[in-house]
Structure formats: C-alpha cells, structure tokens
Amino acid sequence: MPSGRTHDLITVILAAPVFAAAYALTKDVSVSATAGACFLFGGLMFGPDLDTVSRQYSRWSIFKGLWFPYRMFFKHRSRWSHGLIFGTLIRVIYFTGVITLGGFLAAFVFQVLSGTKLAGLADFLQAWQRLGQTFNTHIGESFAVAAFAGLWLGAASHTFTDMAGTYIKTGRRQRFL
DSSP, X not given: OOOHHHHHHHHHHHHHHHHHHXXXXXXXXXXXXXXXXXXXXXXHTSSGGGGSSSHHHHTTGGGGGGGHHHHHHSOTTOTTTTOTTTHHHHHHHHHHHHHHHHHHHHHHHHHHHHTOOOOOHXXXXXXXXXXXXXXXXXXXXXXXXXXXHHHHHHHHHHHHHHHHHHHHHHSOOOOOO
C-alpha cells in the first residue's frame, strides 16, 4: 500500500489533468474549477482512508471526531470505504447527515436558550431543499455533478493507487469494487 505522501503527491499531480478534462467536456471554467477543487479535496481530505487514523483523518484537526462513527462502522479497505461504486457516495451521505444533525442540534440549543419556537425535522428538510434550489439558481445545475465527480475521482485515484501497490507487492488483485 502506498504511503500517505505518495497518495498526496498523486492527487496534486492529477489535479491539473482533471481540470483540463472537465474543461474539455464542459467549456466552462467555473465547473472545471469545481471539479478540480473537489478532486483535491476528495484526495486530500475526503478519501477512503477516513476509516483509519491516517493523513486524511488527521487533517480534519479539531473536527476529526466527526469521522469517529464512520471509522467504527467501516472496516479498512472494504468495498464500502475504498469501493469505486459506493465509497464516495457513502461518505457524502454520511457527511451530509452529520452536518444536518449538527445543524439541528445547534438550532435546538439556540432556540432553547433564546426561547424561540423549536424547528422540526421538516423545517430542516425544507432548508436543505431551499439550499439546493439556491445553488441551482445561482451556480448552476452542473455544480453538484462536477463536485461529486471531483470527489469521486479523488477517491478513485486513491483506490487505484492502493490496488496497484497491492498488485506490485503481492501479485494479487484486491477486491475494492
């Protein structure tokens, strides 16, 4: 398995080709920049090694506790954390859920301390829907696709590097799919 430094180097080197490929497909600089930035974020901060104490995990600094339940639930290098099909999708869903829960708890504490009406779960779902509509209106519908593609490619580069390292060291192919 390649070191964290090797994964980081590969991520940084591949960021420009990801931007160029996105630009070739879309002819839109902002969409390409989104894909490239999310590729860097996906490879450096949001990749498959969040299921163990790693460089990616450590980079979250005071927020790394957000990933503790994820680490306890997923076995390292499983198809659910390193998998090309489900890995990034599961992390996006997990992170969105944690952010929603954190927002809900923060709003609850604020409302209790200020004495205002308590928001319900339906209010939070409506807020997420409004946020999505705002993104689509002001940034464009392709933003979410470019962001997810960048995150996915960043994680996929990590997984492919792990697969190549495993094959070089052992001559066997690891199951990540």
